[in-house]
Amino acid sequence: MTRLRDLFFSFAKVGVMTFGGGYAMLPMLQREIVDNRGWATEEELMDYFAIGQCTPGIISVNTATFIGQKTRGNIGGIFATLGVVFPSTVIISILAGIITTIDDLPAVQNAFGGIRVCVCVLIFNAICKLWKGAIKGSLSVGIFLVVALGSYFLSISPAIFVVAAGLIGIVLELTGARKSTDAKASDSVSSDKKGGDQA
Numbered sequence: 304m305t306r307l308r309d310l311f312f313s314f315a316k317v318g319v320m321t322f323g324g325g326y327a328m329l330p331m332l333q334r335e336i337v338d339n340r341g342w343a344t345e346e347e348l349m350d351y352f353a354i355g356q357c358t359p360g361i362i363s364v365n366t367a368t369f370i371g372q373k374t375r376g377n378i379g380g381i382f383a384t385l386g387v388v389f390p391s392t393v394i395i396s397i398l399a400g401i402i403t404t405i406d407d408l409p410a411v412q413n414a415f416g417g418i419r420v421c422v423c424v425l426i427f428n429a430i431c432k433l434w435k436g437a438i439k440g441s442l443s444v445g446i447f448l449v450v451a452l453g454s455y456f457l458s459i460s461p462a463i464f465v466v467a468a469g470l471i472g473i474v475l476e477l478t479g480a481r482k483s484t485d486a487k488a489s490d491s492v493s494s495d496k497k498g499g500d501q502a
Contacts, residue, residue, distance in 0.1 A: 351370060
């Protein structure tokens, strides 16, 4: 019960402190789940976000369900999901009756404008932290560039990019290309480290 309680309140903290939707939760999840709790690694968190992107439902709720299920099984998934949606459900229920009367006020519009800028910065910081674990070797950089350009120029669902990148990863794993590339990248990092130590 202690772990279930921790799951609920940890994800409730994420839910109540996050403004701007699923992607805005990434920095909070990275700090609370990876750094503070150790319930997932940075690589696992990115995997859950990717799966949550191409499955039905809200990405933040799907991610909470995955992490809760990994930590305490199905009941953990339920508690984590309830935790992440509880604060927003309560807050929206309270605001629903008054938001239409104040959303035209200049102060409210300026506040939301400031929040949007802050959310963009938080997402950028989280991406910079998770980049190290996600981008390894030239093949990963190639996939990144293809997806970045494709998502910018093509009007197709992000789920298609996620599925396509997953299939490419499977093919590279089966052909051994990914392992060799990762090994080269690891050797390069090791040699740089040794050079720095000798210096």
